[in-house]
Amino acid sequence: MISFxxxxxxxxxxxxxxxxxxxxxxxxxxxxxxxxxxxxxAGRKLDExxxxxxxxxxxxxxxxxxxxxxxxxxxxxxxxxxRYTEAAELRQALGAALLxxxxxxxxxxxxxxxxxxxxxxxxxxxxxxxxxxxxxxHYYQRQGKxxxxxxxxxxxxxxxxxxxVWGERNNVTVVAQQSGDAAAVIFDAINAAVARGIDVxxxxxxxxxxxxxxxxxxxxxxxxxxxxxxxxxxxxxLLVLDANTGQNAVAQVSAFDGALGVTGLVLTKLDGTAKGGxxxxxxxxxxxxxxxxxIPVRFIxxxxxxxxxxxxxxxAFVTALLD
Numbered sequence: 001m002i003s004f005x006x007x008x009x010x011x012x013x014x015x016x017x018x019x020x021x022x023x024x025x026x027x028x029x030x031x032x033x034x035x036x037x038x039x040x041x042a043g044r045k046l047d048e049x050x051x052x053x054x055x056x057x058x059x060x061x062x063x064x065x066x067x068x069x070x071x072x073x074x075x076x077x078x079x080x081x082x083r084y085t086e087a088a089e090l091r092q093a094l095g096a097a098l099l100x101x102x103x104x105x106x107x108x109x110x111x112x113x114x115x116x117x118x119x120x121x122x123x124x125x126x127x128x129x130x131x132x133x134x135x136x137x138h139y140y141q142r143q144g145k146x147x148x149x150x151x152x153x154x155x156x157x158x159x160x161x162x163x164x165v166w167g168e169r170n171n172v173t174v175v176a177q178q179s180g181d182a183a184a185v186i187f188d189a190i191n192a193a194v195a196r197g198i199d200v201x202x203x204x205x206x207x208x209x210x211x212x213x214x215x216x217x218x219x220x221x222x223x224x225x226x227x228x229x230x231x232x233x234x235x236x237x238l239l240v241l242d243a244n245t246g247q248n249a250v251a252q253v254s255a256f257d258g259a260l261g262v263t264g265l266v267l268t269k270l271d272g273t274a275k276g277g278x279x280x281x282x283x284x285x286x287x288x289x290x291x292x293x294x295i296p297v298r299f300i301x302x303x304x305x306x307x308x309x310x311x312x313x314x315x316a317f318v319t320a321l322l323d
Contacts, residue, residue, distance in 0.1 A: 017310055022320040024302025028276030029321060031061045036094075036322075044087035046079055061274065062246040064281030071097045071280075098280065099318045105283045106314035107296035109236060109264060111140070111200055116148070116193040118201045118226060118233040120186075121266075122219060122256055123240035125207030128268035130159050132240050132301065133202045134166030135309035141170055145199040150189030151176035152222065155206040163204055169306075182206065182218070183225035190229040203234065210255030223260055238298060240266045241282075246275040250282060253295065264298040266309070271302045276321065 022029075035057030044050060051072055058068040074097035075090050084090060111117040119136070121129045130153065137147045149167050151174055153159035160176050167174035173196075175189035186203045193201045205222060208215035226233050239262045241249040249267075256262050270276050279297060286294045297312040 017307075018316055018320060020308060021302055021310075021316060022323070024271035024308070025276050025317075025320050027272070027274040028061055028270070031274040032057060032277070032321065035060065040087050040091045042086075042088055046084055046087055046090070050087050051076070058277065061277035062281065063277035064247055064250065064284065067101065067277075067280040067284035070101060070284055074100070095318055095322050098322070099314055101280055102283050102314035102317065105265075105294045105297045106312050107298070108311045109296075109298045111145070111235075114232070114235050116190070116198045116201045116230070117235050118190060118193075118203065118230060119236045119238055120203045120205065120223060120226060120234035120260075121238045121240055122205050122260060122262075123207060124209055124242075124252060127207065127240045127242045128266075128301065129153075129207065129240045130162045130166070130204055132238075132266050132268060132299070132309060133163065133204055134170065135301070135306055136202055136299070137166060137170045137172050138306050139309065140200045141172070146197065147172045147200045147202065148189060148193045148196070148198045149174040150186045150201060150203040152182040152186045152189075152204045153206040154180055154182045154185060159204065159206070183222045186222060187225050187229045190226065190233065194230065210252065210259070216255075216259045220259055236264055236298075237262050238264045238266050239295075240268060243267050243270045243275055243278060244273040246273075246278050247281060249278050250285065253282060253285065257295065262295055264296050266299045266301070267297060267312075268301040268309075270300055271304075271308075279317070 039050065039053055055068055055072060058071060075093055078093045079090060121133060123129050133149060137149060140147050149163055149172060151160045151163045164174050175185060175192055177185050182205060190201060205219055210216060223234060237260050239253060239256045241252060267279060283294060286292050299309050300312045301309040
């Protein structure tokens with residue numbers, strides 16, 4: 001495997017996370033590594049065939065057409081500027097270009113601005129919303145925050161029950177109803193959070209496809225009701241994306257952002273896919289736009305344990321992916 005960036009120190013908790021991150025990206029690492037190891041081999045000349053092969057390797061990891069074009073143009077410019085003639089000379093440049101693309105979306109979520117800080121989660125069916133809520137509850141509890149969960153997925157009894165299990169596991173209150181309106185459940189949860197001095201409210205919503213227009217209108221209603229319960233809320237609208245969906249995740253970002261005004265992303269199940277490059281495609285969505293800031297990737301998930309959802313760190317990600 002080619003070394004692009006210097007790996008982080010392996011000690012301490014951050015080192016443990018880096019190890020899990022590297023392991024979680026194994027399938028994508030393998031997908032990239034098999035192609036890149038030959039491309040950047042000794043004696044390989046920088047010619048059009050090289051760039052065409054590199055394009056194929058990046059696309060195979062679901063980096064996407066636009067982001068792949070961005071990265072290759074960066075490498076071409078670097079090669080011209082530095083007068084490189086051999087592919088090996090561009091090894092470090094690929095990591096640097098990927099880091100340049102990802103850094104603007106690596107923005108940790110600041111929950112200190114409001115109390116309670118209301119986080120509304122949305123996404124398609126099976127993306128991992130409910131599990132992500134459980135892991136986020138654990139994450140914020142470890143920071144000493146008081147957390148409350150709102151079981152806003154009233155379509156599936158299993159979702160409510162799953163959230164109750166997470167609540168018990170984390171020893172946090174879950175506001176739920178046997179049936180009824182999602183907006184009403186979350187409204188009650190916010191009122192309870194205000195009364196109890198809660199720091200963070202995590203509000204689940206039912207999974208839905210962007211093409212289900214009546215369900216997209218319903219989730220808009222949920223957001224409006226949250227604002228009535230606590231003016232200015234939700235303070236964060238997190239869209240949960242399953243990395244296995246690859247380029248379809250990009251379409252989901254566009255659709256849900258248009259309906260809700262998404263303020264952050266959670267990319268789950270990176271450990272189960274060779275399509276981890278999709279994060280580059282997502283990062284490139286608003287690259288170069290002067291009107292709209294990129295949507296931050298707040299958290300990524302690389303496993304099934306409770307600690308395997310962590311804030312996105314662009315440098316650690318690139319190092320783990322390409323080292």
